[in-house]
Amino acid sequence: MRNYDLITPEGTKDLLFGECIVRRDIERTLMELFKSRGYSEVITPGLEFYDVFNLNSRYFHQENLYKLTDSKGRLLVMRPDSTMPIARVVATRLRDAILPLKLCYAQTVYRTEPALKGRSDEIVQTGIELIGSQMKIADLEVISTAADSLTATGMEFSIELGHIGIFKELVSRLDATPSEKEQIRKLIENKNYPALNDVLDTFGESHVTTALKKLPSLFGGAEVFDKAEELMPDENIKLLLDELRDIYADASGLCGDAGSITVDLGLVNKTDYYTGLIIKGYLSGHGEEVVSGGRYDKLISEFGYDIPAVGFAVNVNAICKAVEKGGILPAMPSPDVIVYAEEGYEADAIRAAKELREQGFVVENALFDDIDSVRDYAKEKKIAKVIVIDGDSKEAEI
């Protein structure tokens, strides 16, 4: 039998030194940003019952989940997402809490990705959930928080808005089976114009099919709304479009200099529990989205508490990757001082090191037999000062 004791599983990796600094810095910056807006942190278990993610709407495919069983044989999963566990908490322990609830988190999610594709199965996400408000200002607060999060990376970015309601309304007016609707959704998501046209042609020509055909091409700036307006078949859908236009107009001024805000009416991802506004964030030069979120007014009701919510998650791994690609990793930090004890003065050396630490220095105890090895080690690790503790100097000064 082969032993796998020297490698990590596919889709996982060890982070060392500078990589940890980058990751923790990003996590800390984002969490501070969220907390400065009044969000409070929650931590949910890494393991959840499978049922939490297997609601009626089945947002997660079972083949993408890491599964195990508990001691009673019940099916568990490694958390593939933080929003659904938070929805569970809100519907149970926070049911009587005053609204709106502002929650934030920084935790790892696990999803199985296809092997050998260079993808990670273990992703750190930080995000916010704003629960209990349907007001426009709630949407704007979430969008501007997403924009500020990407501004903090120091890179050029773009925030993109969509509205899943427009697609849902359009497709509901089509006399199609659920599997045909799913096929149409997928073709819009992939902006596969040729195949989308072929499928929609089988439904004959109508305002609805014309609008659906155009939906994936309706992305870009403010001009998108003018183009979309004339395509929308009735007032109900126009209302949704106006809602998005209104948010877009206000959000445009909230992105700062490094960011731009765009719109894509063809954002219709499947695994989304979103019911209205959709938010995506991109970094220039990074091939995948780094922010994903939106409004999910029906999700918490699936846990028995009917309450609207909006939020987003930042893919911290993706940001780390972009940061590391843009520059060199920070050097491993060097201690300021190394303290070497002559034989018999070990306890004195440990005391001396402690005193120096209390003065604010980073201090290491030398673990060598002779002073030459200490000097070599200090040189290699770029430690500026070596202090020797022997009978003469029981107290160290710098």
Next chain:
Amino acid sequence: MNRPIRIALTKGRLEKDTVGLLEKLGFDCTAVREKGRKLILPVPDGNLEVVLAKANDVITYVEHGVCDMGVVGKDTIMEMQGKFFELVDLGFGRCKFALATKKGYDFYSGYGIKTIATKYPNVARSFFEKKGMDTEIIKIEGSVELAPLLELADGIVDIVETGTTLKENGLEVIEDVAPISARLIVNTVSLKMRQEEIEGLIKKIEENL
């Protein structure tokens, strides 16, 4: 300054057809035509860079965004799937996926599970799944036509262009699975972050198909 737009081409016939198309649009593709062993080639007057890769790799590079666009056959897209925008049917590289058996073989008779040999297990599986048919699928790397002749398989799912190879080996197409042609795919972030450049290029391409 942004790097040039990178377009990954599937080496071989699709590469030649695409270069022909780019030249029709007025791009100077001398470097691509005289490429030698180079794999990344500049198109000087277009702020464009051509990358030559195998079909599966075109998808991988575009998915990761290290190439903004790619030209790849629908056959590879159907087999590999992936997250990208499939914007244009380029119309060239036309052929089809088909189910073929030995001439005269009654494939759908009997209740025994049929064995299918193919280079495209995902395509074959989803084709039979839609029919509600449970099949055994065997992946073959080389000439798939051999499998039914050696009686390893009842049929094959493979790309058929003219059907000559099938005919010469006593096989025949009994059903079409899906039409195939070259597609222009685009990375999901590139399309948004460099919308003007990419849409401009696509518009030109569509006008010249």
